[in-house]
Amino acid sequence: MSERIVGGVHEARVHDSAHKHVTGAAVYVDDIPEPARTVQVHIGQSARAHARLVRMDLDAVRRAPGVVAVLTAADIPGVNDLSAVHAHDEPVFAVDKVMFAGQALFAVAAETRLQARRAAALAVVEYADLPPVLDTDTARAAGDLVWPIGRMQRGDAPAALARAPRRLQGRMTIGGQEHFYLEGMVALAVPGEDGDVLVHCSTQHPSEGQLLIAQVLGVPSHAVTVECRRMGGAFGGKETHANLFAAVAALVARATGRPAKCRLDRDDDMIMTGKRHDFTIDYEVGFDETGVIKAVAMDFASRCGWSADLSGPVNDRALFHADNCYFYENVRLACFPCRTNMVSATAFRGFGGPQGVVAAERVIEEVAFALGLDPLDVRKRNFYGRAERNLTPYHQAIEDNIIHELVEELERTSNYRARRDEIRAWNRTSRWQRRGLALTPVKFGISFTMTAYNQAGALLHVYRDGSIQLNHGGTEMGQGLYVKVAQVVAEELQVDIDRIRLTATNTSKVPNTSATAASSGSDLNGMAAQAAARTIKERLTAFAAARAQASAEEVVWLPGRIRVKGEEILFDKLVHDAYFARIQLSATGFYATPKIHWSREEGRGRPFYYYAYGAACSEVTVDTLTGEHRVDRVDILHDVGRSLNPAIDLGQVEGGFIQGMGWLTMEELWWDADGRLRTHAPSTYKIPCASDRPPVFNVRLMEGVANREPTIHRSKAVGEPPLMLAISVLHAISDAVASIADHKLPPRLDPPATPEKVLAAIERLRASDSGGAP
Amino acid sequence: MRDSIEFLLGHERRSLRGVDPTLTVLDYLRSHEHRKGTKEGCAEGDCGACTVVLARPAGGRLDYRAVNACIQFVPTLDGCQLLTVEDLQGPDGELHPVQRALVEAHGSQCGFCTPGFVMSLFPLWRAGGGATRAEIADRLAGNLCRCTGYGPILAAAERLAETPGATAHLLGREVEVLAQLEALADDRSTLLIEDGDRRFLAPATLEALADLLLAHPGATVLAGSTDVGLWVTKQDRRLETIIWLGRVAELREIRASAEAIEIGAGVTCADGMAALAAEWPDMGEVYRRYASPPIRNTATIGGNIANGSPIGDSAPLLIAAGATLVLRRGRQRRRLPLEDFFLAYGKQDRRPDELVEAVIVPRRRPEQRFRAYKISKRFDQDISAVLGAFTITLDGGTVREARIAYGGMAATPKRAAAAEASLRGRAWAEPTVRAAMAALAQDFSPITDMRASAGYRLQVARNLLLKAWLETSGHSAETRLVGDRSLAHV
Numbered sequence A: 001m002s003e004r005i006v007g008g009v010h011e012a013r014v015h016d017s018a019h020k021h022v023t024g025a026a027v028y029v030d031d032i033p034e035p036a037r038t039v040q041v042h043i044g045q046s047a048r049a050h051a052r053l054v055r056m057d058l059d060a061v062r063r064a065p066g067v068v069a070v071l072t073a074a075d076i077p078g079v080n081d082l083s084a085v086h087a088h089d090e091p092v093f094a095v096d097k098v099m100f101a102g103q104a105l106f107a108v109a110a111e112t113r114l115q116a117r118r119a120a121a122l123a124v125v126e127y128a129d130l131p132p133v134l135d136t137d138t139a140r141a142a143g144d145l146v147w148p149i150g151r152m153q154r155g156d157a158p159a160a161l162a163r164a165p166r167r168l169q170g171r172m173t174i175g176g177q178e179h180f181y182l183e184g185m186v187a188l189a190v191p192g193e194d195g196d197v198l199v200h201c202s203t204q205h206p207s208e209g210q211l212l213i214a215q216v217l218g219v220p221s222h223a224v225t226v227e228c229r230r231m232g233g234a235f236g237g238k239e240t241h242a243n244l245f246a247a248v249a250a251l252v253a254r255a256t257g258r259p260a261k262c263r264l265d266r267d268d269d270m271i272m273t274g275k276r277h278d279f280t281i282d283y284e285v286g287f288d289e290t291g292v293i294k295a296v297a298m299d300f301a302s303r304c305g306w307s308a309d310l311s312g313p314v315n316d317r318a319l320f321h322a323d324n325c326y327f328y329e330n331v332r333l334a335c336f337p338c339r340t341n342m343v344s345a346t347a348f349r350g351f352g353g354p355q356g357v358v359a360a361e362r363v364i365e366e367v368a369f370a371l372g373l374d375p376l377d378v379r380k381r382n383f384y385g386r387a388e389r390n391l392t393p394y395h396q397a398i399e400d401n402i403i404h405e406l407v408e409e410l411e412r413t414s415n416y417r418a419r420r421d422e423i424r425a426w427n428r429t430s431r432w433q434r435r436g437l438a439l440t441p442v443k444f445g446i447s448f449t450m451t452a453y454n455q456a457g458a459l460l461h462v463y464r465d466g467s468i469q470l471n472h473g474g475t476e477m478g479q480g481l482y483v484k485v486a487q488v489v490a491e492e493l494q495v496d497i498d499r500i501r502l503t504a505t506n507t508s509k510v511p512n513t514s515a516t517a518a519s520s521g522s523d524l525n526g527m528a529a530q531a532a533a534r535t536i537k538e539r540l541t542a543f544a545a546a547r548a549q550a551s552a553e554e555v556v557w558l559p560g561r562i563r564v565k566g567e568e569i570l571f572d573k574l575v576h577d578a579y580f581a582r583i584q585l586s587a588t589g590f591y592a593t594p595k596i597h598w599s600r601e602e603g604r605g606r607p608f609y610y611y612a613y614g615a616a617c618s619e620v621t622v623d624t625l626t627g628e629h630r631v632d633r634v635d636i637l638h639d640v641g642r643s644l645n646p647a648i649d650l651g652q653v654e655g656g657f658i659q660g661m662g663w664l665t666m667e668e669l670w671w672d673a674d675g676r677l678r679t680h681a682p683s684t685y686k687i688p689c690a691s692d693r694p695p696v697f698n699v700r701l702m703e704g705v706a707n708r709e710p711t712i713h714r715s716k717a718v719g720e721p722p723l724m725l726a727i728s729v730l731h732a733i734s735d736a737v738a739s740i741a742d743h744k745l746p747p748r749l750d751p752p753a754t755p756e757k758v759l760a761a762i763e764r765l766r767a768s769d770s771g772g773a774p
Numbered sequence B: 001m002r003d004s005i006e007f008l009l010g011h012e013r014r015s016l017r018g019v020d021p022t023l024t025v026l027d028y029l030r031s032h033e034h035r036k037g038t039k040e041g042c043a044e045g046d047c048g049a050c051t052v053v054l055a056r057p058a059g060g061r062l063d064y065r066a067v068n069a070c071i072q073f074v075p076t077l078d079g080c081q082l083l084t085v086e087d088l089q090g091p092d093g094e095l096h097p098v099q100r101a102l103v104e105a106h107g108s109q110c111g112f113c114t115p116g117f118v119m120s121l122f123p124l125w126r127a128g129g130g131a132t133r134a135e136i137a138d139r140l141a142g143n144l145c146r147c148t149g150y151g152p153i154l155a156a157a158e159r160l161a162e163t164p165g166a167t168a169h170l171l172g173r174e175v176e177v178l179a180q181l182e183a184l185a186d187d188r189s190t191l192l193i194e195d196g197d198r199r200f201l202a203p204a205t206l207e208a209l210a211d212l213l214l215a216h217p218g219a220t221v222l223a224g225s226t227d228v229g230l231w232v233t234k235q236d237r238r239l240e241t242i243i244w245l246g247r248v249a250e251l252r253e254i255r256a257s258a259e260a261i262e263i264g265a266g267v268t269c270a271d272g273m274a275a276l277a278a279e280w281p282d283m284g285e286v287y288r289r290y291a292s293p294p295i296r297n298t299a300t301i302g303g304n305i306a307n308g309s310p311i312g313d314s315a316p317l318l319i320a321a322g323a324t325l326v327l328r329r330g331r332q333r334r335r336l337p338l339e340d341f342f343l344a345y346g347k348q349d350r351r352p353d354e355l356v357e358a359v360i361v362p363r364r365r366p367e368q369r370f371r372a373y374k375i376s377k378r379f380d381q382d383i384s385a386v387l388g389a390f391t392i393t394l395d396g397g398t399v400r401e402a403r404i405a406y407g408g409m410a411a412t413p414k415r416a417a418a419a420e421a422s423l424r425g426r427a428w429a430e431p432t433v434r435a436a437m438a439a440l441a442q443d444f445s446p447i448t449d450m451r452a453s454a455g456y457r458l459q460v461a462r463n464l465l466l467k468a469w470l471e472t473s474g475h476s477a478e479t480r481l482v483g484d485r486s487l488a489h490v
């Protein structure tokens, strides 16, 4: 008997679907064999950003070859609304008014995709244009917010700002980001009896899809099943925005009695679905001569697009992270979720948090430049204390602060100080290229700030032959959730992981689940699955004990077997016997995160169960003639507690970093003056590719830092926090640019740091420093 | 005339008749063959999720090339072996080394990009692996992964040569495949695929091609399909008559003489870049960053010129080099300086029944300094915001002639006449260069779009000229961030 099971926790286990990924055998929604008579759905879209709908003539669409059905708002049996937050501002199909270019007007179902697409183009739509609102200042002036203003404050920021020895203010903008999951939105709805519908959907939130589909169809939730085995990437983009396509497919299935598939072309996907929020931030900071921050005031205004969607909590999370790792003695933060005539901005890895951290780091940079200090020193001087100076702007005391030792370690291993000197010296001799270095920290709060979402369920079956089937509410989008949760169950039952079959997330197996989001997947579902496994383990223990006339304590679980009173019983045999003894071999598990609460009205609470930490040190070279840059080296030290699976976690850290780097450097969303998105395909919207990975990329998970809270095997969430490590790249570019004016002037480089933005910053410094052309 | 498309899908012979002439290989695989391993991520050649491999006979062996199935039409499979991710696994389920290396390196997360990476790496594996990181990254420029950050994929690619796995089922049958494909290639009859009033014609000789175009003026000449494919997938354009030049061997020739290199219109960017780079080194640098290997494996230099795009990379490069375009109508040929081909936005000096036959690129003379720079938001596989190409012919320290051409600065690829004039006869020195930089404002009033603002375009166009001077006037400072940096000061 082996002394350790295969695939227990803390093992660097390969992704459960890796073999299927590389052979093409992994089934995504579009790969499911289509049932006979499946119709293909295309959604007709608004061509205008803001207009009254004067007339919509769909006769030609209906008459087009192959068309089976054309549906508009009038054909919705239930409620024409998909707002996930019950803001009632998100019709499935527009009525009377369009709010963004790309909004759904109608659906056409045809025998083929091409027929549906061609038919949709025949629609005659008359608009009476209204002026589109495309910026936050206009929206704020008009008081048009999608969600109420959020505020957090502690101390008296205005008074402290007035008193502070030094004081600075500024404005920055932070660009949005397209998810660019490789698999576009897709749903396949199969009608059943009694008005039931089964929807296969690429979604992070099957339960919400179920609820909203039911609402749109006007049926109870029990009539709708949503299933998702895997997504080809999601990153927050499929949290709420998958619902439209699922609902439309379900509507068509209901209306035609035929299976209906709605799969988006990439351009339609990018035009019709939400992105990371962009922000404009007005900041003011008061500090002393040593760089210690006395007071901060920041207003965050974001372009939320046409509907509320998740913008309220996204904006809140920006505020929750506007402190990053820094203690603000006096602080006043506010967010203004602005309505704009654009696609509704939505969840994206970090959920507003990254924008908060970017703003915090800008403030640090301002202070450092004002005082001529190394930004890293300013950072360290303002770190939250371990036991004092540890109160956040939302009045949660930080109890698990490890940023000091983490940054110390990275500073040492990355050789930050010596390299900084070397780079400064090099820059003095290099006229056209400049190098830059920056080390930035991250602290990220873990939990849904909507407390109710912090719950999860699991369902575990042990079959008579000893094989195990595992199901939970979390969805697999590539992050390795399934394998991690399976490792938890394997560990609990002391069986090899091959025994466990993971099954597709399905609303009929585990109900009322939360979105797989907020980095919470393995925290929540791991705990729920562990609870289910423990229930079964307890039953088997009791059974074995009773049969051997022993106490439960005398039953010892060993790899693949138990030992009781000196006798070893294989797991298979135990299960087999338990079945015949009529022991229930199926269990549910449930978990609700303890300790957390939050009141938005009061701006107070403990929204986060714990924090995850990390830091990165990046070095870049900038071409001062073109504004291009190259990332030369990155060192990362990241905290995942005791990793459930170090291979998976490393993948999250690296992938998150590169994604964050893309956001802050090359990924640029560009709307024209009429409010149409012009970067709606990979030809115009550039995400990092293989050569963008830094040639020297040292990534380490911090050791010996078990989560202080009793999370699943003392691990920490890892999905979102690493994205923010990439802020070090932005600041390294900024450092390189600053050398133009001998580090006397702040470059105020707003992301994304495209060549154009970088060259503009260089020119500004050149002009205000010595004056003159390159 | 032959009315069936003949090719191998894996090791199975396919003879397709009566297919939609613009059915993409991707749709064919997924819908007709139920091979669902090949994915659609963009349907425009930019993400690599659909990457498949085509093998063609070349010099007595099989030449494996990755291509984007999403923008290739099924009739262009004629004479090929098409390999998809499903073909790689051994018959007993054993993974192919490429697949195994990816699994072992944790190279997939969501896995949607993975089949494409597998297929992009397959030709590299077949060539023996052993590539450097930079070479591997170049290979993978057309494969986007949003999950992994690429590290594990690059690591896997570095270990291809050492990784064991199932290979016999492929290697053991190469001789047989080669023989079958060579037999197919012997057929000289024109392939004709008809679907209602639409037709796809694929002649096997240059004469037949020219005659067909005379007979069908205004037909869509199809070369590598990297533009035309998108007309279909993105714009749903209806193409009545397509004449494909991919079977015409003469057009794939590169002919070198003492004075010039003649590049046939069927020469792909992948095949042409080495010949061009040998004379005009920076052309190699630009083509390395032009699109991606799967695109360059089909996109032709001729097509990149013929499409008249103001942001195509080939035209400014070749204009700066002083290239001549050869056009052919039936049996007649005419020649014109490449810059004269571009009349206005979307308008070229080409009759509807005329064919681009070749481009003649002079060899570089020792007194000519050539530099070219591609500016884009991402280094690899991005359309240029600005491309600047500079040929400065020096007489000692004096500029005898300057040929400066830009892409992205006007409605066509265009020479910078005022800047050139301000340099001519002057010393190749900073003051004259600064004057020429200023003169660029007379030459161009660029537009603002999603790639760059007008202001940036003009400024960077100027700075590129400065950079060209820096690199050719005895300075030694580092000026390049990527690519072969030794080329900066040669």
Ligand SMILES: Cc1cc2nc3c(=O)[nH]c(=O)nc-3n(C[C@H](O)[C@H](O)[C@H](O)COP(=O)(O)OP(=O)(O)OC[C@H]3O[C@@H](n4cnc5c(N)ncnc54)[C@H](O)[C@@H]3O)c2cc1C
Binding pocket: B044, B045, B046, B220, B221, B222, B223, B224, B225, B226, B227, B228, B229, B245, B265, B289, B290, B291, B292, B295, B298, B299, B300, B301, B302, B303, B304, B305, B306, B307, B309, B311, B312, B313, B314, B354, B355, B356, B357, B381, B382, B383, B384
């Ligand atoms: C993902 C992607 C990335 C790209 N990146 C770049 C890039 O970095 N730089 C760049 O310059 N371009 C880029 N392109 C554009 C594209 O590769 C070129 O325009 C390409 O060279 C066109 O050549 P082709 O052989 O594919 O032509 P096709 O698509 O077959 O044809 C293009 C046009 O030329 C005409 N044509 C072709 N050959 C002839 C001929 N012999 N005689 C007359 N007419 C002819 C066709 O009728 C058609 O109008 C990219 C395209 C894609 C899809």
Ligand code: FES
Binding pocket: B039, B040, B041, B042, B043, B044, B045, B046, B047, B048, B049, B050, B051, B068, B069, B070, B071
């Ligand atoms: S599907 Fe994206 S390249 Fe073909």
Ligand code: FES
Binding pocket: A182, A232, A233, A478, B107, B108, B109, B110, B111, B112, B113, B114, B144, B145, B146, B147, B148
């Ligand atoms: S693994 Fe998800 S896109 Fe590459």
